Amino acid sequence: MQLIINGKPRDFDSAGFSVAHLVSTLALEGKRLAIECNGEIVPRSQFAEKQLMDGDKLEIVGAVGGG
Amino acid sequence: MSDLLKIADKTYHSRLLVGTGKYQDFAQTRAAIDASGAEIITVAIRRTNIGQNAGEPSLLDYLPPEEFTYLPNTAGCYSADDAVRTLRLARELLDGHKLVKLEVLGDPKTLYPNMIETIAAAKVLVKDGFDVMVYCSDDPIMAKQLEEIGCCAVMPLASLIGSGMGILNPWNLQIIIANANIPVLVDAGVGTASDAAIAMELGCQGILMNTAIAAAGNPVLMASAMKKAVEAGREAYLAGRMPKKLYSASPSSPSAGLIV
Numbered sequence: 001m002q003l004i005i006n007g008k009p010r011d012f013d014s015a016g017f018s019v020a021h022l023v024s025t026l027a028l029e030g031k032r033l034a035i036e037c038n039g040e041i042v043p044r045s046q047f048a049e050k051q052l053m054d055g056d057k058l059e060i061v062g063a064v065g066g067g
Numbered sequence: 068m069s070d071l072l073k074i075a076d077k078t079y080h081s082r083l084l085v086g087t088g089k090y091q092d093f094a095q096t097r098a099a100i101d102a103s104g105a106e107i108i109t110v111a112i113r114r115t116n117i118g119q120n121a122g123e124p125s126l127l128d129y130l131p132p133e134e135f136t137y138l139p140n141t142a143g144c145y146s147a148d149d150a151v152r153t154l155r156l157a158r159e160l161l162d163g164h165k166l167v168k169l170e171v172l173g174d175p176k177t178l179y180p181n182m183i184e185t186i187a188a189a190k191v192l193v194k195d196g197f198d199v200m201v202y203c204s205d206d207p208i209m210a211k212q213l214e215e216i217g218c219c220a221v222m223p224l225a226s227l228i229g230s231g232m233g234i235l236n237p238w239n240l241q242i243i244i245a246n247a248n249i250p251v252l253v254d255a256g257v258g259t260a261s262d263a264a265i266a267m268e269l270g271c272q273g274i275l276m277n278t279a280i281a282a283a284g285n286p287v288l289m290a291s292a293m294k295k296a297v298e299a300g301r302e303a304y305l306a307g308r309m310p311k312k313l314y315s316a317s318p319s320s321p322s323a324g325l326i327v
Contacts, residue, residue: 005117006114006115006117007114010117026117026118027118028115028117031115031125032125032127032132032160032161033115033160034112034156034157034159034160035159036152036156039152041155041156041159043159044159059114059156060114060115060117061112061113061114061115061156061160062112062113062115062125062127062160063110063111063112063125063126063127063137063139063157063160063161064088064110064111064112064113064126065086065087065088065089065090065096065110065111065126066086066087066088066109066110066111066113066140066142066277067086067087067088067089067109067111067140067142067228067255067275067276067277067278
């Protein structure tokens with residue numbers, strides 16, 4: 001399936017996996033981040049249960065230097 | 068003497084709040100922030116780089132959220148909706164953290180704030196339970212309205228973001244301070260230590276700065292200078308300055324006992 005992650009399309013071999021699976025696939029485990037799926041925040045406590053579907057738009061953000 | 072800065076029911080020893088952007092690297096960021104003595108540090112919320120940098124250190128490794136009070140900002144947002152969305156992500160990112168810096172810009176060239184969008188965002192955020200420190204123009208009416216909405220601090224600009232032009236309208240700042248029942252902090256425009264001291268002498272509760280330190284020739288040394296300037300300005304404000312007069316017939320040395 002295809003997901004739009006941070007504005008860029010990305011293809012995955014499997015379909016119907018969880019946000020937790022995506023985080024691990026992207027090697028982002030243990031990083032402090034926040035995720036939005038189709039404009040809705042996915043709380044960290046729901047990463048394991050939240051299933052992703054083809055075409056979902058995800059924003060994965062972190063804290064960076066800024067004023 | 069106990070003179071603490073109180074924001075949203077939490078107290079701080081340092082009245083200098085600093086940004087974490089524009090430094091050479093994270094080590095310099097950390098060294099400058101240590102020299103500044105700041106307890107509250109601003110961060111921006113941005114898309115994470117996917118894939119290419121799994122083991123790369125992050126800002127949070129150098130500035131652990133357990134050591135500092137993070138103040139996530141909405142830099143780069145030009146609408147109330149974008150600002151609210153950004154801070155909701157920040158709250159999730161920082162485990163329910165409520166203290167935030169709201170800024171909604173109106174013009175990419177000057178970075179002047181858009182106060183109509185700022186006020187709209189402030190209403191939503193306050194209702195949503197955020198403690199909102201708000202960057203704003205130095206308009207006393209806008210500052211008062213933001214207070215009435217329920218913001219926990221107003222942060223008028225001294226001059227434009229990144230300009231280093233110093234305190235351009237001390238009169239407006241004085242009116243804002245005199246009318247406020249919440250802390251007033253100068254945010255943006257400070258260029259060097261004397262600017263920080265002047266802002267504090269006017270009665271500001273604190274100062275937020277980034278570029279003045281990060282873009283200095285020696286950022287760590289400037290951070291130290293800013294720490295002292297903020298402390299000096301605060302003490303001068305509390306002490307109360309002598310009245311200004313064109314000249315004085317009262318010399319500091321005794322008039323009696325002269326040998327002539």
